[in-house]
Amino acid sequence: MKVQYSFEREFEELMSDLLSKYGYEMFQMDGLGDQLDVVKFTEDFVRRGIIESTIDANANVRVTNISTYFIEISKPHTYLYSLYRIWQKMKEMFGKGVADEFVEAQINGAVYLHDRHHAALMPYCFAYTLKPIVEKGLPFIKTIKSEPAKHLSTFIQHVIQFVMFASNQSSGAVGLPDFFVWMWYFVKKDLKEGIIPRDKLDWYIEQHFQILTYSLNQPIRTTQSPYTNFTYLDRNYIKAIFEGERYPDGSLITDHVEDIIALQKHYWEWVSRERERQMFTFPVLTASLLYKDGKFLDEDSARFINKINMKWQDTNWYISDSIDAVASCCRLTSSTQTLKKFSLSSEEEEKLKGRMNSIGGSDLNIGSFKVITVNLPRIALESGGDREKYLQILRHRVQLIKKALAAVREIIKERISEGLLPLYENGLMLLNRQYGTIGVTGVWESASIMGLTTEDIDGLKYTEEGEVFVDNVLDTIREEAEKGYHEYGFTFNIEQVPAEKAAVTLAQKDRFLFGEKQPFEIYSNQWVPLMANTDVLNRIRYSGKWDKKVSGGAILHINLGESFKTEEESFNMVKMIADMGVMYFAFNTKISVCEDGHAFYGERCPVCGKAKVDEYMRIVGYLVPVSAFNKERREIEYPRRQFYDSLTIRR
Template sequence: MVDAINNQNTGNEQNTSTEKNMENRSQTNQQEDMIPKSSFEEVNQKYKDIQAKLESLLAEKEKADTEKVKADKKAKEEQGKYEELYKTANEELVKVKDSYKSTSVRVQELETVINGLLEAKLADVPKEFHDLVPANLTPEAKLSWLSNAESKGLFKSVSQKKNEPVGENTNPGSSQTKDLNSLDGISPRKVDVGQMSHDYFTKRLADASVDVNANANEELSANNYQAEVTKGILKLEGYYLLWRYSKKRFGTRRANELIKAIWNGELYFHDASGYGVQLPYCFAYSTANLMTEGRMYGQLYSLPPNRSDSFVAQVIETTMDLSQEFVGAVAPGDFIVNLCWYLEREGIDTESSEGRKYIENLWQKFIHVMNNKFRVSGQSPFTNVSIFDRENLKKLFTDYRYPDGSEVNIDYIMDVQKIIAEFFSKGDPSTGLPYRFPVMTVNLSVDENRNPLDLDFLDFVAKTNTQLGIYNIYINEGSKIAMCCRFSPSTNQRMNYRVDTFGNGGLNIGSHRVVTINFPRIAMEAKSREDFFNILDSRTKMAKDLLLVHREEILRRRVERGFLKFFNPLKWFNLDMLFSTIGIHGLYEMCHFLGFDMENLAGQDFTEAVLKKIEDYALAFSKETGHSFNTEEIPAESTAVTLAKKDRIIYGEDKQPFALYSNQYIPLIADMDTIDRIKLTGRFMKYVSGGGILHLNVQDRVTNPDTMKKLILMCLKEGVEHFAVNYGFGICSEGHTSIVGNGKVCPICGKPIDDYLTRVIGYFSKTSSWGDVRKNYEFERRRFNQTA
């Protein structure tokens, strides 16, 4: 057992020894396998470097992936745009294809016009010169070639003087154009928007404009710029519309004759621009619609006004709207009469200082808005407001009723009118000059012997007119007035109202257009008295046809389409309220070319015969067509210059020596005293159903009201139905204003006069905004007479 135990112990010892040996060997092996510290740090650093490089590569990959996503997205967007563009292009192509037929028709029509004009032009050229026209040119180029050749005198006959002038310059500081198309505003230069833009900023505005208008040619503005640079193109479009609808109504031959008559200067179609030809001309409207209906149109409706200030605001807004849809004067004829209903209801006392001030403030508001240039082409609206004597109020408003059924209070209306007129007669307090707009027209009534029926009102007018000569004075002999906005005249006779381009004559009545006859041209063409009236017959019928085309073919279509909202859909007006007006001017020069003198009896007798004949035509046309025609001695601000220049180009300066034709029976530059001028004008005015206006230019202020009254009474007695006592205001370099006529020196400081303010037609304007001929030729020679 001992041996067994010993053996066991021996075995355990051996095992223990073996384990120790193995442990020692294991420790030895571990020591041999351990990495040195320096080697570990090197490996660790390499690991970090590799990790950083990996992170950088991952970042670059992520960036590349992001850019790829963006690129793919952009490509898809571009593809979508291209697809949209492609879709739009296809739609436009379809539209072009759809309109190709109508476009082709229009092109063919234009080609017909051009060929017709070319034939007409060649007809005026002697046949021996026809071979000179280059055969390889287009019709348009041939027309241009012929015009240039003609202006250079290439086609003059051998019998003509070799050095005979053709439309040479006769106006100081300017050059007269030799191109008829340029005078009409449709020459290549005038229809070039870029060139017109250059001219707009480098020339005097009145010289750059296609149609000179003192109300529009005063200052540069974005509104005015847009109208002026495109006016030539729009005028060409206007002539196209006239030709197109003339052809539709009368055929190609007549259409060519009518357009040729306008372009050659036989006739003058007023406001022929593209937008202007699609609008009516002038209108006197009743403000009664506002009292009962309000302004129920536009983006924001206005209910009928309940207060005087609201009524004035609506009249202002409506007049602004109407001035965009009529190219001439807009006259709220019963404005003051209807204003009085509101003032009286509010208890405004015309005898108190507070009441007078309130009324003056309302009127001042109206004046300031009406002199803003918000109209098309940067113009103030041509507005005309009437005041009436007591007898006129009785005659015109006896049966009139306000919305509550009450009658007009004539005594109250007279008081309000006088407050407004006294304020207006003082003029602009900042300059001392008269207001331009509204034109204030005094309506005086006379008996059968032409004696005034309201002497108290006449005294008031004479007194308040001495300071600035603010009134246009209109004599009312009629007993009716168109009060109803649904008024429709009989179709077999003419409306029994006198209406002119200033908006005088009635309410809800006007003129849709004026076509003026060039009377001096007829006189130069005629070989005898009989020949004169034969040519007059032809020209008058041309004017009738153009007026019919404008009324029936152009305006009626625009009304049906809702283009003129006051006609349709509002139904406030209708085309039967509008006269077709035949314009008269240049009668003084007409007499000269026929060998008469207007200041002698033979010339006056012939002029009277011509006026009677034109009036007979107007009456006959009214019965023939069912539309009312009238005649008017037109203001002719630019017409008188344009037609005179055309005649100089055609006939030469030797045969046609006048720089402009007269817009009065006796030119304002003629040396005739005031009394003779009044008598001669009174002889002729009664034969002109649409009237005219006589300007009595006086050198100095009429300080005595009795002298002013005598002038007015003389006009009444001699049959002058529309006139104005007209001052010439001077503005010197120091800013002083004074009445100087056309004098050169300021009477206050002795400095030179820099500018003038006077009537160019029916309203006051500065001569610096007038066309070159009126400014530098006519005004320089205008006669301002003494009144003593």
């Protein structure tokens, strides 16, 4: 018996030709080999577990059971359909030649379509404001409609239910940057009405922190926890974003800045204590802080984050010199001034400004509808060291990605008109507030293949010509992204993508095609690989130099072999990084966990006395057990990560 798909004959012929050209192993690496055979997939799933059998490997998918099986077995098939539907739309918009070229580029690894099994079905990510939930409740959940919350307990449940709804209607992060702004309204209201006893205020608030946080870490997004992120907004951000905004009782939000700050601090303190009882992944925490002329404008908030971060280093730092930019999703940031031009019901097609990031800490009502990454090391291999040829290939490939993103956007419009994407229908997600994201990965490996990296007393680094080369690469992509708005009527941005699985797959495909000319087992998602033996100042300098060139964000990871000795030492390091122009960064430590889930440092748990059984570490941007890393990251990349035992700061 042969299972048939109802594809157009031209698509079937294309896939047959590509199979003949590249072989079955290439299709297997792309998730379109044995994964399409339900018998082989099932046997592989049972024998090896979800981490090694899924085509959508990420450390948030880590539990092997019958529920995950039913979800995972369909992904190769919906990926194949998505590839077909994108090919159809590109053929309609740009001709068969362009459509065929994109499919071949995806199969052979010249580009990487992220969340590919959802690519023709749902959008990527969004940073939502909770204002509609506060004002309207949950009328979009048709099975049982909830009116607006009147008390804190109902509001928390509404947030949980909204996250469940939103995360199952999109493939990426659910950002909630203004959660604490709206939570404070209900705390204030319940205090005034006597619902919360004043002498039990802290306990009452922490009970709701607990309900929310533990709920967000349950497998409520099909069979995994939804990717959520919360943002600590400093006083400047709160005042700028919510200028003129009022709570339902008519009071100005900006009259409650100190209360909101206190509530944010309370949550961060609770999280720090709670990790000792139970380590968890979500929400991803980011602090958005304004920094100008060598100082934090809200130094109280900056010093608080610095102090609370000393224990687990679990907060990402987003530092901007302009209130016009706030950080979102996994690595995305954007413009508060642009936001003020838009209402929630706006359908006006205007060019987005600012930045958006896929890891955490974003603006309101901003996101990305899809990410497609250009494989930079592949271009280095194709160009044979010719830099002019490299830039020509790069420009053409980015143009191809723009066309693919334009096609995906049209498909999403069709899904909206078909009534399949209620987030748009109910004005909670806005397509005109979502970027088409051009991803980049393997910048370092690309330069290395071109002979533009070196090693000296400071360790591995780019040569002077290598730095100029990276400038030219990023400037070329940026030029194409900026032209895209006039070509296709929506805004493109650029992101140095986390590439949790993509960095592995693309390296494998390049090794398959180019053999030993491609010496890397995994590509980097940093300007310098986390495995590279280099002075920490090199990492910081490159991030300060190039982060601003990727409008969709990048994150610098600094791995600490030992904790900072004092708060002042840590704060000086943070300020030095800010002074060098780095916008988004995180310190990483190896957090031990015992079998009961208690977090600690060392080999034995101080709470229960049991031995360490695993470590939590940021795989790309969020804290997960190392045992949940995909095989290549777990066995190759993680053991080789460079940690810095002594960070000497001279100012």
